[in-house]
Amino acid sequence: MKSFTENYMKAFVSEKVNLGRLSCVTAATAMLLMAGVARGAEKPKVVEIPVRAIDAKEAAKVSYTRDIKPILDASCSECHSSDEQKGQFDASTVASLIKGGKKAHPAIIPGKPDESAMVQYLRGQKEPQMPKGNSKLSADELHLIREWIAAGAVDDTGQAGLASKSPAASSKKANTAASLNVGDPAMQKALNVLMFSDDNKARLIAQRAVRTAYLPKVPVPPKTSGPTLNVIDQFIVGKWEQAGLKEARNAPEVCSDTTFLRRIYLDLIGVIPTVEEAQRFLNDKSKDKRVKLVDELLARKEDYAAHWVPFWEDALGSANVDKQGGIPTHGNYRNWIYQSFVENKPYDVMVAELIDPLMPGYQKPFISEANGKRTVAAYIQNETHTLTIQSAANVGQVFLGTGMKCASCHNHFLNKEWPQARFLAFGGMFATNDLESIRCEKHSGQFVTAKFPFELPDVPEEMPKEYEPRLHRVTQLLVDPTNPRFARTMVNRLWKRYVGIGLFAPADDYRLDQPPSHPELLDYLADDFIRSGYDLKHTIRLILTSRTYQLKYDPALEDHFDVAKPTEARYFRSPSLRKLTAEELIDSIRLATAQKLDPKKRLYLNNASTALTRALAKPASRNEISTSRSEDVAVVQALELLNGEEFYQAIYSGPVLDEAAREKEVSKAVDRLYWAALNRTASSKERQVTEKLLGANAVGVGPAKTESSEQVWIDDELPRGARMDGTGGAKNAWKWVTKEQGPVFSGERSHTQGGKGEQRQHIAIGANPGLRVGATDVLFTYVYLDPKNPPKEIMLQWSQGGWEHRAYWGEDLIAFGTANSTTRHAMGALPKAGEWVRLEVPAQDVGISPAEEVDGWAFDQDGGKVYWDKAGVVKRAMNPNREPLGDVLWALFTSPEFQFIR
Known part of the structure; x- marks a missing residue:
């Protein structure tokens, strides 16, 4: 083994082995081998797992099917399944557990947990500690296994309706069902629509009303002594008080009207206000002017919709062509996205129209030919096994906030909530048949029964056999109010969009072992979102009218997500700094320089990719699914903003410079530029510095002849x-x-x-x-x-x-x-x-x-x-009087105050 490792190491050093061409498992193995040589192949340390006394009554409640098998599937199946039996040990059934493997048989002794070899291996009493190479079991997981063995290791496989105690199964746990009050007129109406309507959109909305009755009681907002504007603030301030933060006694200030003005315009319609709009708001003396402005901007439905289009085009992989290089795209959804937000379409209906062929607004695939072969541009693609699991992974990422892709060819390395079998069961719901288990390109000949990954109350267990009914069923389960991740994922995206960092982070990696920063607030917002009829504007308004959203930016209080410390507390005492997207930046510059923006000229409508748009992280094409743009400020961006021809033309050719050049006083010209770019007057120091700059260049203002x-x-x-x-x-x-x-x-x-x-x-x-x-x-x-x-x-x-x-x-x-x-x-x-x-x-x-x-x-x-x-x-021809004023405008547009939402 040592010589093999050393040779492998030498191959890497001499660049004879290309990591990029190895499978993820092979590459991971190689890197581990290299690490082993570097450490002298030191012996792994045993992770101590505390044990506690077993209560016989509690132990009797533990179910193998509901509690134990999910733990074993997540932690053991990669090496000890029916088709992969290292050490001749199969951990996939109770019988094989009792049988044991080459080193220990039996692996479990019913009634004697601590004498069972499997428990001893899990605890590290026998070497090597299991699971080998992966994170060890938690104390709760080990306790459940010991309880089950102590109660006789009963095999309840095949029995339905078993209550779950398992942490690994808690995400699948059914909500406590409330009894349906058919005497309620609204409920009766919904049931009538379900029974008699031929319109699947109407049926979906009626089904939502009925299923909402299954939701558990909503968390009660804590009573707090700090300043609050709505229920959101109660949860936020409540955590300050619980953590004993000084902000609980001395609350952070809210932002200025000028900051709020720019923040709310950029967040709701994606561009800064005009000078006229800014001055009207800032001169308004009414106490409720911020709430009125939120409502005013939400009512500008075309601008509101236009601002949402880039996010959803990135998230859906929307393309302006049906194929690229003969390869079909996911389809073109730009007009549909725009119209959906103009109408403020319910979010569950919108998602259903993407996936469910039985919906009246279904976005049909576009079928064409490339090189004599049929191509299908569609959101759900299932022409091959790979395309099917990619479609399922995309749905999981975008609509469940869950990263499943790593479980497509093996158990998820970093999140044991997702063994491969669980993901393939979900993927089968998007296919014409159940999916084969293909582990690291090795066909097993075994097919995984299609199944939704979360247990929902009172839903059919059988999956339809035909393709369209199967997509209809997965859509029903996906948007169901009792789905533990659908509504939570969307309200978390809204929170991240407007506050800067999610209640759970990353926003595409909702997982059980990393709880949200404010679980009660997340549950409350999700429940409220569902009960509003999945009304996005309702939840957006709730967030934007909170005091939390309106807090002043303070870098000392700003929250951050550190991948090395995923459970580090977040308190939302300040919003996080957010870099403007390419669309926000360029459209705002166009509006500032012309004091108007033709809706037909917004950047998202332009399919061209330029050096400037690429530097600002606008994707040249949408081959990958993405729910966020890069926040990094790269060197190439700085160079474009310094020397780029397109950025230069956008700034120096605008009519605002003509207007400034016609001013008779330099101070008035400077003030006009500040109002246009930053929506405020220049401070005395800023005016002094700018006038000095213009004076040093011997530039006068006033009319000049242009040809x-x-x-x-x-x-x-x-x-x-x-x-x-x-x-x-x-x-x-x-x-x-x-x-x-x-x-x-x-x-x-x-x-x-x-x-x-x-x-x-x-x-x-x-x-x-x-x-x-x-x-x-x-x-x-x-x-x-x-x-x-x-x-x-x-x-x-x-x-x-x-x-x-x-x-x-x-x-x-x-x-x-x-x-x-x-x-x-x-x-x-x-x-x-x-x-x-x-x-x-x-x-x-x-x-x-x-x-x-x-x-x-x-x-x-x-x-x-x-x-x-x-x-x-x-x-x-350029007016020579405009050039130095353009330099001032360039400085304002490249300043942090313009480039970031603060």
């Missing part, structure tokens, strides 16, 4: 390096027209469409160098519509490494891009036929990025005859 220039890109010839393409191919798509052949506006010829079909296009692509377009520049071209044969629609498209920028006139028939976004921007009616008309499109309207060159221009039409001529860009 624009026109740069023609396409006229009688294509741009350098560009090639023709389009409908009918390069030879047929593009047709040049001389003055003798048709209308010409500029030069010697125009161009028209040559290919056949109703919807046609001709393209110039591959220009090198490309066309550089600034943020305030305007794209233009000239068009002539044949009055005898006009089209129904015309469209222009621009490529910046991909065709994601479009504007159209007339009917919305050419279905490229996403409606009402920069990828398909409506410009109005068709231009007048029978004459040359100049079309102009502001670059910002179609999401053209100043950071990248335009390398292609496409001319599209639906029907008719269309002629095109001179095309290019109108470039706006």
Whole structure:
């Protein structure tokens, strides 16, 4: 063994073994071997597990099926199962336990727990202590095993309805059922809908009403002496008092109105307020103005919905295409997410529409072909075993806040709540049949019966055999009010979104061995969320109107999650600092520089990935499921904010600089910039420093003459390096027209469409160098519509490494891009036929990025005859008075006050 280890070690050192290509088990084994050599293969220390006296009456209540087997499955099955029997020992049945293995037979002696070899191995009285290489059993788990053996090691396999005492099974424990009062008119109505409605959405909502009766009593908020605004504060202050913190006697201050204003705007609609909105709120003297502002912003349903879209696109893996490189995506859910939040759709209904094919609003898979093979873009993918378990893991992560993926090919290394069999049983609910147990790519030929991982009261145990009913059943159980993780996961996400760190953390790793910081508050919020009808706005309002949310940021009191200390207490005496997302940052800059933000130009609608958006952690594509963006501030981000062309254009081309430059006094110009960026006036010190900076550069403010220039890109010839393409191919798509052949506006010829079909296009692509377009520049071209044969629609498209920028006139028939976004921007009616008309499109309207060159221009039409001529860009000259003011604005936008939610 030693020589094998040493050779393996040498292979690693000489880089002959690539860890990245090894399976996780092999890599883990290799690293353990390396660690063993480094320590001289020292003998592992015995972990002492305290034991206590056994009560015969309590021992008689312990069940093998409900209490003991989950512990053994979680801790022992990896090495001692029916298909993996190290030491010839199988721990999967009572009979095999009694039989024992090579070193100890029997492993258990009924009635004599401390004489049983299994107990001795678990306690470390015999070597090696079990489970070998994994965390040892808790005192409670060992006590249960000893109790069961003392009571005779009764095998109750197959018996139903057994009450559980096991910590490992506590997450599956059924809630105490309340008796249903059918005499209640509301309950009777819900039962009638369940029995007679054909609408599955109505049935789901009625089922929710009936199942809510099973919920246990909600935790009672503690009585406290500290300042509180609602029930949330009672739980928070109650813990301060319980822990004897000084804040219980001297409560932290709430934040200023200015801080609250920016915080609430960014949290609810994802952008800062305009100057007018900020001044209106700050000048309001009413005591309840904060609550009124929360309600006002929640009522801006389109802005509220737009702010939620990026989070859910990341969480669902939503893509703007149905396949990438021939591989199907999870589907495109952008419009559905947006509309769901505009409607404030109940959260359980929203989740059901993703998974349940029997729901009227079900998001159907998109079926297409790639390389002659059928592809299915869908949220639930089950074309293969791997895709099925990935879908189940994604559902578990996003909607149950539970990391199951590590249990897909072996028992979870870090969370023994998830043996592989339990996860595969859950995965089978998303498949057309039960899943095979495949351990580390080794097929067993054994199939795991599909089963929901949590025991819910009074639900059918049998799983439907057909695929659609099976998805319907897993959806019912997933969103059921008695599911111990569904509602809790969502309210925890809301808490993390608005306070900065979850009641349990990480938010995707809800587990039994790491309790929430405030379990009673989590239970209360989940119960309240369910009883509100899974109304997200209801719970959001409750959080945002609490004093806890409104506390002043204090780095000395800020909570943090340390993976090395997962159970370290959190008290929420200060919110946690939160970095703005790419969407929040860029949209807020656009709003600040223009004092308005067109909803059609919000960043989430732009599918283009730029150096700036990538540096700000906006994913270039959503191949991985994610419920949070990186909070790290990387060097590449700092470089983009310092030197990036796109960031420069966004700041220095905005109209706010023109307005500031027209001020006659420097102090007023400075104040205008502070109000636009930070929603407050500059302090006397800030004004002094800024005026000194402007004075040092000898910059005066006031009007200055600006000029624009026109740069023609396409006229009688294509741009350098560009090639023709389009409908009918390069030879047929593009047709040049001389003055003798048709209308010409500029030069010697125009161009028209040559290919056949109703919807046609001709393209110039591959220009090198490309066309550089600034943020305030305007794209233009000239068009002539044949009055005898006009089209129904015309469209222009621009490529910046991909065709994601479009504007159209007339009917919305050419279905490229996403409606009402920069990828398909409506410009109005068709231009007048029978004459040359100049079309102009502001670059910002179609999401053209100043950071990248335009390398292609496409001319599209639906029907008719269309002629095109001179095309290019109108470039706006920069006002020299604006540049130093732009430097001030840049400093404000890169300051921590702007970059973070405080």
